[in-house]
Amino acid sequence: MQNDPRFFALIIGTEILNRRRSDKHFDFLSRVLPERGYKLSGSFIIEDDPDLIVETLRFLASIPGSVVFSFGGIGSTPDDHTRLAAAKALKDGTLHTHTEALELIEERLKHMEVPNRRYPLRMAELPEGAELLRDNPVNGMPGFGLDGRFFFLPGFPEMAHPMVLEALDRHYPPRRKKEYRKSLTALTRESALIDVMERLPEGVELSSLPKLYSDGPRVVISLSGEDAERVKKAYRLFVDALAERGIPYSEGDTVHGG
Template identity: 40%
Template sequence: MTTRVDNPHVGPDIGPHIGILLIGDELLSGKRRDKHMPAVIEMLHERGLELSWARLVGDDGALLERTLVETMGSADIVFSFGGIGATPDDRTRQCAARAAGRALEINTEGRAILEDKFGHDAYPNRIHMVEWPEGSRVIPNPVNRVPGFSLGDHHFVPGFPNMAWPMVGWVLDTHYADLHVAERNVEYLVEVFDTPESALIGLMQSVMDAHPAVRIACLPAADGQRKIEFGVRGRPAPAAEAFDALVAALNESSISTGACTSR
């Protein structure tokens, strides 16, 4: 017997691709561990969206610029974490400007925020925190008021989670409210026993071709058992239809299956 198990944290390639850039040598050296990706996944899930990709980039300016050239050349919505301070090792603002082919400028709204917060102490150094690519827009910071910035669909926030996460939430609710989906994604799972992957390729392909609105994946057991877990992911109705078709095809082929309770 097989059972459907809802997992609202996953889904198909529906809507825009959303990615994150995690910036900092401290992440690559292991000095710090990333906390942003799980938080972003949860924030997106709450709005019926999901994360498409994540990249980890050090403080190498040339590499960061090259990465931003690529991501800015796409239609993706991108959240970038870290490197927007005023110290010499913070290079994200400069790399974003070069990648976009724009000059850096002191943002008028950002300057007003810093001058209101710091007064004369905004100069000569703190002011660089609002020196952004031309045409950037403010992302409000509810913690210490030092803003991040948006450039097109790229959104740059600090590396500090207590600041970054509400800023990402504000961007999602302010600029992308029309993308929010009330209906959450689900995942349906079934285990297949004593059958090699090679024997399932044709069956899997036929179900995928018939149900393009969902994503179907197979995951062999890593513990030496001859077992494969099939996952069908998508909006509830198309995912349920594809899952039923997959189970029917397995049964018709006399392939042994069993229920999977959770992932």
């Protein structure tokens, strides 16, 4: 387990980009990770292009602390490029028959009506050093992980999401990490508070959401961090500036300066 992992989703599927299917992986990861004390740092949706998959994986692997959940393209049809792309981007560039995966797939095929069984067996051809992810309640076909950082799963959420939890339980168990948050809504433009934003203490994450209504502009300021005192200090910077400038703002149901 890495000390400070940064999680990314790589969603592979031309059918998502051309809107024949809708993505459900981003919503799942962005909900599950915070529940376990982590967060999603980025999400990428790319088409079924072998070179693009390789380059995207290499880019994500170059990010310090990156952990990647890749969805789609690990099957046995000609448009399933992810297994080989993972080998090229992260390992020796070739696929190897994974004995355990082969046995598992052969066992599953005994209970399935498959016209030509040699094609599904291709799914046992994996990059060097792959570890299996088995928790697929739909058809039992495995996903796989590499180096405890890169996890390759089917595109179908019903198959993939239990394996995401399996990978997290194995490598990134829940951690007791509490986040403190304070927010306010100011009746002004975002630009009126940029000088305050530039003075925030380290360790405080800022979210600034400008809005424009018929009665004038507003900006929602949200501050979060693990250190409650730093978050309170940052919040006080905004409150003091708003009071000094005579700008009304609200905290929850309380309106100040109106």
